[in-house]
Amino acid sequence: MTLLDKLALRLPIVQAPMAGVSTPQLAAAVSNAGALGSIGVGATNASGAARMIDDVRRLTDAAFNVNVFVHSAPIRDAEREASWLSALEPVFREFGAQPPSSLATIYQSFADDDEMLRLLIKRAPPVISFHFGLPDQARVTALRQAGCVLIATATSLDEASAARRAGMDAVVAQGFEAGGHRGIFDPAGDDAQLGTVALTRLLVAQAGLPVVAAGGIMDGQGVSAVLTLGAVAAQLGTAFIACPESAADEAYRAALNSDAAFNTVMTDAISGRPARCLRNRFTTWAGRATRMPPDYPVAYDAGKAVNTAAKATGESGFGAQWAGQGAPLSRPMGAADLVRTLADELAA
Structure with missing residues (x-):
């Protein structure tokens, strides 16, 4: 069978x-x-x-x-996690927010x-x-x-x-x-x-x-x-x-229907594990980052916090907009x- x-x-x-x-x-x-x-x-x-x-x-x-x-x-590393939050601080500040004081293992x-x-x-x-x-x-x-x-x-x-x-x-x-x-x-x-x-x-x-x-x-x-x-x-x-x-959400759907669909990016900055995403402001920032994110899913705690702060001001470019290379279809x-x-x- x-x-x-x-x-x-x-x-x-x-x-x-x-x-x-x-x-x-x-x-x-x-x-x-x-x-x-x-x-x-x-x-x-x-x-x-x-x-x-x-x-x-x-x-x-x-x-x-x-x-x-x-x-x-995840292997918890307080120094590495603090360094990652420090790198993200300007992004939080752009949206009138502060990084969380610590990160958690959000998924078991x-x-x-x-x-x-x-x-x-x-x-x-x-x-x-x-x-x-x-x-x-x-x-x-x-x-x-x-x-x-x-x-x-x-x-x-x-x-x-x-x-x-x-x-x-x-x-x-x-x-x-x-x-x-x-x-x-x-x-x-x-x-x-x-x-x-x-x-x-x-x-x-x-x-x-x-x-x-x-x-x-x-x-x-x-x-x-x-x-x-x-x-x-x-x-x-x-x-x-x-x-x-x-x-x-609507922002995700709009991004999928935009030129971003032709430019997917593999990044570990959002969650701490490699994942293919529509190119957006988060992946662009990640491409310039010089520090290593914490392990999955600890880094995802930071990524979700960034997205929440950005969305509160109407900015949708920091979401985990996962998509494969066939997205334009x-x-x-x-x-x-x-x-x-x-x-x-x-x-x-």
Whole structure:
């Protein structure tokens, strides 16, 4: 039985679980249209995840994916954090604000979150996917026993091989073109920065797992291309940002529809981990920064504070406006309409 058969999917299309952008309404609309909808719970706790999962289930009986972050715990460095806040002080001052006096670890990794594990075992969503790394074997075993299909993001053959050894059912080949946070296990390690085509073909040939291709795919022609490479499905994230069901604010949508879409930037300044973003005032500032941001998600505490101060004055250029290199191909329409359009293009 193939992965698509196991999930009863009519279409080889996965909506990427964009934390902070994907909503239960978006995920349900995608799943109801025959693809795999997703929610990201890496930016919430177990009670928040429970509400999101229950909301999806109220809106669809179809399979859906719940994504968690499995990042290493940040190494706290008071001097480094103070230096980063000092570098950001002129930005805060521009908006009549002061930097926070200290930073916090705002998101807990699934690797250490027993409450989230209990919640996922109890709710048993059809699919659980992992980003930034892999959980330990006890967690993998518990989730498999709960009946969940398990998928991990990989940016290299080594990561995909680790996913196979850990017992994953499939792997997402995240090309360097992809928007949002890069799923590399060790952000301080070497990154070959493989593109979607090269990585997908490599993993299809050598990883020993079904491969879902991700990065720069925006239309049915792109889906067809990665299926030809041997992928079992394509994962699209940026394509769904402009859907009315997403949580993207108006400034984000406007930026996606502007020249910024042609100039995405990989930066670690916003959150502390490499992530592809529309070029905006924050990425421009980051390009001139000479200090190293704190580890993820500590740096994100500062990034969110900057954005809050800027938005209070009407400035929207300091948001985490994640997008992939295919952003200029974005088409605003309802999620179900987009899935149908992708299916028609794929069939053609």
